[in-house]
Amino acid sequence: MDLVAELRAALPADRVITDPDQLTSFRRDEADLVDDGMPLAVVRPRSTAEVGVAVRIAAARGVAIVPQGARTGLAGAANAVDGCLILSMTGMDEILEIDAVNRIAVVQPGVVNAALSRACLAQGLHYPPDPGSWESSTIGGNAATNAGGMCCVKYGVTTGYVIGLEVVLADGEVLRTGRRTPKGVAGYDLTSLFVGSEGTLGVITEITLALRPAPPQALSLVAVFPTTAQAGAAVNEIMASGASPSLLELLDRVHLRAIEAYRPMGLDTDAAAILLAACDSAQAGAELDAIAALAGRAGATEVFRATDPDEAAALLTARRLAHPAMEMLATSHYARGGLIIDDIAVPRSRLAELLDGIDAIAARHDVIVGVVGHAGDGNLHPNIVVDRGDPASVARGQTVFDEIMELGLALGGTCTGEHGVGLLKRDWLARELGPIGMRVHQSIKTALDPAGIMNPGKVLPA
Amino acid sequence: MDLVAELRAALPADRVITDPDQLTSFRRDEADLVDDGMPLAVVRPRSTAEVGVAVRIAAARGVAIVPQGARTGLAGAANAVDGCLILSMTGMDEILEIDAVNRIAVVQPGVVNAALSRACLAQGLHYPPDPGSWESSTIGGNAATNAGGMCCVKYGVTTGYVIGLEVVLADGEVLRTGRRTPKGVAGYDLTSLFVGSEGTLGVITEITLALRPAPPQALSLVAVFPTTAQAGAAVNEIMASGASPSLLELLDRVHLRAIEAYRPMGLDTDAAAILLAACDSAQAGAELDAIAALAGRAGATEVFRATDPDEAAALLTARRLAHPAMEMLATSHYARGGLIIDDIAVPRSRLAELLDGIDAIAARHDVIVGVVGHAGDGNLHPNIVVDRGDPASVARGQTVFDEIMELGLALGGTCTGEHGVGLLKRDWLARELGPIGMRVHQSIKTALDPAGIMNPGKVLPA
Known part of the structure; x- marks a missing residue:
């Protein structure tokens, strides 16, 4: 057969x-x-x-x-x-259990992030990780890639919430890792090893997640900066102050202009960048006051405060329009215009250098690059505009992509903050890890998948 | 040679x-x-x-x-x-770097936990993990065992703070894992694999730690319960309410009597248990009011609130005296009296069952067992009193120890919440993991230490 x-x-x-x-x-x-x-x-x-x-x-x-x-x-x-x-x-999309007393959920891998988030909220609980794809991506995929999102600046990424897994190994045997208790140190942390391993070590078939109490609805503000250095300084001041924003996002001038062209909102298209901040604690108003003051001292020319949760939600519209607006910008430049989406993370203190460096790279190669991202975590997504109908344009986009990676590593960063390695960044991973790191990766891959049949060629060479 | x-x-x-x-x-x-x-x-x-x-x-x-x-x-x-x-x-005890902007520290493994904590606090930063040994234990040891502590109920355990490691592997090569950025998904999470591996995979030579802003000084309360069921119920009500205490500890009647004998403090020695709670947020007073109300509704006969940080610190005296008081209790019973210290974690909802089960086990074997621990995390430390001069007494203590493990696993728990496996719980680990889990552990051990020279016989059989 x-x-x-x-x-x-x-x-x-x-x-x-x-x-x-x-x-x-x-x-x-x-x-x-x-x-x-x-x-x-x-x-x-x-x-x-x-x-x-x-x-x-x-x-x-x-x-x-x-x-x-x-x-x-x-x-x-x-x-x-x-x-x-x-x-x-x-198809394995059942929420098997939400336990409010022990603050855990047990789900099958096909459960959509938003479905779980809403089911938790209905019980007063919070599953924080919120990748951009949250309305369609699955918890299994989120765990396999250790997905991030906008709330990670306060609540951390997926691996912080996965406390147990069921995994089908490369030989078909079923492994259970982790626990249902808040703490546990019984053996190696296999749970964290499988999270983010992108399907190269086994197939995740069940996930046990830690949950948090649902926070109050967030309040937010927008701060407008004439230079990237000031926006970067504001991020550092805010984080160094001990503030704990539940969101601290940056949009650069390319994005502001693209969004204003896509849907006029009165954005300041001469600004170098805007920061969006939100706070969801019991003292969110006071926290935002402090953040507004810090943004002002760092050089914000305008700070607009939302006064209620609905207005706060509206403030996030610009952030949500970033991707479609950039897509429109690409197609308005080229009949077959498209975006290459990058993902790089640096220490927060190097944000301004990263932003200015990306500008310089874009200018040198005459390529449009817009930058949006999770500034509070030092994690940015440069969106590189290319003409898919022109191999030379795509090649220039690839060069820009590589130079941004190079810059990010030089600034003490990592080649991927949240999107993962897959095929796209395999060479960059090898460079970031070095020969010893690669050897250890290969030895673990071989230990768990001796025949090399689990998602071969992803993360590591096949 | x-x-x-x-x-x-x-x-x-x-x-x-x-x-x-x-x-x-x-x-x-x-x-x-x-x-x-x-x-x-x-x-x-x-x-x-x-x-x-x-x-x-x-x-x-x-x-x-x-x-x-x-x-x-x-x-x-x-x-x-x-x-x-x-x-x-x-001897490798240098704090290499504390970076307030990026909220990270880089330390050698021999740095004592308290030394790092104090150095961070001097810069307005917080390194939360606080094992009982924090005045003497090292960050390298804390990382190797994934140490916990009292603040973990709010701030989590050591692994949540280790974002990068330098490790000397079994062949003498130097591996660097992780990153200096808040987020990063470049390759397998080797950092978490080494944390808690108890020296069986390599020797940790440098640790990069995430830090938090220093919280306000904590306020606290003591609640007294006539039954363990009520104390357990209070823990569940407090955690289910969305409260976020920075400490939620339990002391049982055996401890209350031992402490009162060791240093009279007016403790209610007829109480089944007391809970100590602390809050360190900006609204700590209101948080503690809510916790006091929940404790009262759960059946606390008395709730004593500290009104300032000094009084709050004094309230923790009883908790700190738990160990010396139990040592005195042991030596007052037997000339060569001593304690076997256990460590078990269950889902919080099973706490009362665990407490009552331990009482029953102690009574059945006529052994004194006092229970103290991190109730908010479902992590308890049964202290088993034995006569070291009497092999039969030590054997009974071992039996009690094993029956407590058995009970903890039956309640959905893990055989170690924070003390680790070492030699003490190797058999229990095998039982908790099962044959597939053990096989995967062995394959990873072999991948990283093919000759089996790194801390042989710890965690896994040699």
Whole structure:
């Protein structure tokens, strides 16, 4: 029997997809600049046991296995490789438990982030990680990529909330890691090892999450800066003051102009950058007063305070329009205009240097680059405008991308703050880790996946 | 050349200790019930390079390497094995950097927790993890064991603060993990893998830590409960309310009586338990009012509020006297009386069952057991009184210890909340992890330490 026949024999009929048109739709995530391939088949399992069956069948033939969530990733970690078996986990989408007393949730990997967040909120609880994709991305994908988001400046990233996992290993065996208790030090922290491993060590089939009490509704402000140095200084002053904003985002001039062109909001398009800050504590008003004062002292020419939660939500509109506005900017420049989305994190104190350096790189190569991101965490997303119809433009975009990485590492940063390595940053990872770090990575990969069938070529060379 | 001769040839003269009397003092940490051995030599390195030299010399001969911090551990992870080389890291005790803007510290492993905490506080920063041993234990030891403490109920344990490590591997190579940025997802989370691995995967030679802004001084209260069920219910009500106490500790009746005998403080020795709570937020007063009200509704017969930080500190005296008071209780019962200190964590909702179960186990075996611990985290320390002069008494203590572990696992808990596995809980770890979990642990151990020379027999069988 071939792989497909065996899968069909072992699994319910609707689990196995082999129609070429359908298969094509599973080829890739939302990453640019990276290759994909054609899967041999897609399995949409409904249980851990079914995952185990599919993995054993593929493993017996040495067929590569690529786990997928909602395919909203931006590094190609979910891209198919030719002849692989895709495990699409979106059908395992049950919230198994929300325990308000112990503040934990147990979910299947296909649960959408927003669905879990809302279910928690209904019980007065908070699941903080909020990647941009939160309305569509899955908790399994969030865990596999250690997703970030806007609230991380106060609440941290996904790994801070994953306290236990169920994982189907490369040989089909089921591993349970972690615990249901707030504390626990029994053995190696395998939970954190699997979080962010991008499907290269196993398939996550269940996730136990720590939750927090729901905070009050946030209040927010916008501060406008004539120079990036002042915006960077304001971020540092705010964070050094001991303030704990629940959001501290930056939009640069390219974004301000793109947003104003996309939807006129009266933004100051001569500003070098704006900062958006929000606070969600019991004393949010006083916290924001202090942040406003610090922004003013750092050189903000204007600080606009929202006076109630609805107005605060409205202030975030500019941030939410950043991506569509930049897409429109790209297509208004080029018939086949598009964006290469980068992701870089530096120590907060180097933010202004990173911003100015990106400007210089963009100018040197005559490429439009807009920068938006999680300033409070030193994590920025340069959006590089390219003409997909012109290989020279795409190549220039790639050069800009590489030079930004180079700059970020030189500033003491990391090549990816939250989007992950996938295929996109494999070479940069090798450079960041160095030979010893790579050797240790390879030894752990080999220990858990000796045949190299789990998402091969992602994070590490195949 | 033998090992010692080669170490002496390769390292400065004062680094190598071979005097038998001195060696004896390096045999063990503070754990009970476990074996130790006689080291062949102790090296006290002063640099990462010296650690590398010592590891290479030992590795070339297949000599076991046991890293040690202040030897305040309670699971035997730092115990010597016969013929091993001890690496005593206390001489590498420099705080290399405290960066207030980026809220990070970089330290050598021998820095004492309290020294770092005070240095941070002097800059308005907070390094939260506060194990009971904080005045003597080292950050390297804290990282190797993933130490907890009293503030963890609000601030989490050591692993939440370690963002980067330098580690000398089993072959003497130097690995750097992690980053200096708040966020980063470049590759596997090796940092968290080494944290809590108890020296079995490598020797930690530098630690990069995330810091927080220093909180206001804490305010606190004591609540007195006539039954453990009511104390447990109060913990659950407090945590379910969304309160965020910076400390929520429990002392049982055995402790109350022991403390009152040790130093009369007017404690209610008929109470089943007391809870100590502290809050260190800007609205600590209001938070404590709410906690007091919840404790009252849960059945507290008395709630005593501290009205200023000095009084709040005084309230913690009882908690700090718990250990010496129990030691006195042990020696007042038996000429060679002593304590076996256990460490178990359960979901908070099962606290009352755990407390009552421990009482029943103690009564069944006619052994005195006092319980103190981090109630807000569901993490308790049963202190088992034994007569060291009577093997039957020690055996009964061991039986009680095992039955408490059994109960904790049955309640959905873990065999160690913060003290670690070491030698003491190796069998319980195997039971908690199961065969697949153990196989994965062994495969990672083998990947990083193929010859099995790093702290052999700790956590996993040698």
